Amino acid sequence: MAEKEKTFEEITTHLQTQGFVYPGSEIYGGLANSWDYGPLGALLKNHVKDLWLRHFVRGIEYNVQIDPAIIMNPKVWEATGHVANFHDPLVDCKYCHARYRADQIIHQQKPDLDVDGMTQDQLNTIMQSGEIVCPSCGHKEFTPIRQFQMMFKTFIGVTEDKQSEVYLRPETAQGIFINFKNVLRTTRRKLPIGICDIGKSFRNEITPGNFTFRTREFEQMEIEFFFKPGEDDKWFAFYKDNCKAFVEKLGLKDANVRFRDHEPAELAFYSKATTDIEYLFPTIGWGELMGIACRGDYDLGRHMKYSSQDLTYLDPEDNTRYIPHVVEPSFGLDRLMLALCCDAYDVEELTTKDGKKDSRVVMHFAPELAPYTIAVMPLSNKLNDKAKAVYDSLHEDFDAIFDTTGSIGKRYRREDAIGTPLCITYDFDSDNDGAVTVRERDSMTQERVKISELSNYIHSFLGKNRVK
Ligand code: GAP
Numbered sequence: 403m404a405e406k407e408k409t410f411e412e413i414t415t416h417l418q419t420q421g422f423v424y425p426g427s428e429i430y431g432g433l434a435n436s437w438d439y440g441p442l443g444a445l446l447k448n449h450v451k452d453l454w455l456r457h458f459v460r461g462i463e464y465n466v467q468i469d470p471a472i473i474m475n476p477k478v479w480e481a482t483g484h485v486a487n488f489h490d491p492l493v494d495c496k497y498c499h500a501r502y503r504a505d506q507i508i509h510q511q512k513p514d515l516d517v518d519g520m521t522q523d524q525l526n527t528i529m530q531s532g533e534i535v536c537p538s539c540g541h542k543e544f545t546p547i548r549q550f551q552m553m554f555k556t557f558i559g560v561t562e563d564k565q566s567e568v569y570l571r572p573e574t575a576q577g578i579f580i581n582f583k584n585v586l587r588t589t590r591r592k593l594p595i596g597i598c599d600i601g602k603s604f605r606n607e608i609t610p611g612n613f614t615f616r617t618r619e620f621e622q623m624e625i626e627f628f629f630k631p632g633e634d635d636k637w638f639a640f641y642k643d644n645c646k647a648f649v650e651k652l653g654l655k656d657a658n659v660r661f662r663d664h665e666p667a668e669l670a671f672y673s674k675a676t677t678d679i680e681y682l683f684p685t686i687g688w689g690e691l692m693g694i695a696c697r698g699d700y701d702l703g704r705h706m707k708y709s710s711q712d713l714t715y716l717d718p719e720d721n722t723r724y725i726p727h728v729v730e731p732s733f734g735l736d737r738l739m740l741a742l743c744c745d746a747y748d749v750e751e752l753t754t755k756d757g758k759k760d761s762r763v764v765m766h767f768a769p770e771l772a773p774y775t776i777a778v779m780p781l782s783n784k785l786n787d788k789a790k791a792v793y794d795s796l797h798e799d800f801d802a803i804f805d806t807t808g809s810i811g812k813r814y815r816r817e818d819a820i821g822t823p824l825c826i827t828y829d830f831d832s833d834n835d836g837a838v839t840v841r842e843r844d845s846m847t848q849e850r851v852k853i854s855e856l857s858n859y860i861h862s863f864l865g866k867n868r869v870k
Pocket of ligand 1: 616624693
C-alpha cells in the first residue's frame, strides 16, 4: 500500500464533505472564518476532551476541574493588562484597502528584522519607508498604524454605555486565577494544586484563516498549576513530560511534532520559560498547538492589586506566606483536532483480490478518538432487523452507526473515510453460528466474533490500542 502526498486543501475539503465541519451560517451566505462542527467533528471533540480529562484531571492527583463564566467583571481584564495591551497594530493599503498586521507583513518581507521587540513607532517608520509592498496590489503606501483591541466587547443589561461594557474572555485562564481562593477553600487542598478548565474563548483576530487553525471563537483546555516559589523548574519539567505523553496518546506521528523553547527575547517579561508544541501541517507548515509557560506570580499578583483581596497562601509546612507561582499548559482544542485530522488522513492505493487497482481514503485515528467506534451493517436488506438488534445492544455503550445502504464494499469505504475502526457485519451465517464478521479499518482483516462476546471484544480492542 503506497501513500499519496496530501495537501491541506484536500484534507479540509474532505472534512467538510464528510460532515466533520460545516461553514458557519451557511444558509445565510456564511460568516467569514466561522465554522460549525458537524456530528463527526462533535464526536471527535468529545473524545479529545475525554482524553485530556483522563490524562490531566483524573490522571494527575493534584488537579481539579472548574467551569467558570465566559463574561467576567471587566476589571479582570484591566488587571491582566488585556485592556491596555491586547491590541494588534493594523495598517491599510492606501490603494486597495487590504488590511494587514504591520508586524506580520514586515516579518514576511524582511525576515531578518526582529519585529517582536519593536515599538509602534519603529513599526510605523518601516511601514512608511516605501520598502514594504502590498501583497495584493503592489503599491507601497500604507495608513499609519492603528491599535486594534482584540477582545470582543458587549453590554450587560439594557443600557449600552461605558458602565455596562463587558468582554468575552480571550482566554479561559483568568476564570481560574480569580477562583484560586475559592477552590483552595472549598476543596481543603494544599499546594501544589492544578485547576483545569475547558471552554470557549474569543479573539477578534485580524488575520483568521487556515480553516479552523485561527478563528475568532475557539476552545481552550487550560491548566493553572500553583506551587511554592522556587519549584518552577521542577513543575515546568513535569508538565513538559506530561504534555509529551498526552500528545503520544493522541497518536500524532513523531516526525510531525516538535517542542520549541522560546528564545529569551520572545518571553513575556514575567515568564522564566515557555515551550510550544508545534505540528507540521501539510502545505501550511509548522503551527502552534499549545504552550507551556512559567508565569511566576504575575497573574495572582495583578489580581491581588486590582481586587484588593489577599490571594497569598499560608504554607502549613513552614508557616510562611507567599503568592504561589504558576506553570500553565494551554492547549487549543480546535488546533489539536485539525492536527489529528491532518495526521490521520491518507489516500491508500490498493490492489484488489482480482488484481485491479483501487484506492481508499482512510482516517487512521487512534481507535478511542475516532468519531464512531463501530459501524453495524446487515449484509443484505433482508437482515436489517437482526443487524439492528445487534446495533441496539451496543449503541449506548459505544459511539455507533447503523448503515444499510450500498454494497458492503462501499459501506466499508465510507467508514474508512471517517475513521471508524471496526465494521460489524451481520450475514447469512449469523443466524446459524450466532456470530458476526468484524473488519478492522487499518489492516482490513476480518474475524468472526460471537454476538454475545461483541461488547467484550470491542472493549478489549479499545484497551489494546490505547497508549497507556
Ligand atoms: N492562557 C494562555 C493563552 O491563551 P495562547 O498562546 O494565546 O495562550 C493558547 O493560546 C492556545 O490556544 C494556542 O496554542 C492555540 O492552540 C489556541 N489558540 C489561540 N488563539 C487561537 C485562535 N485564534 N484560533 C484557534 N486557536 C487559538
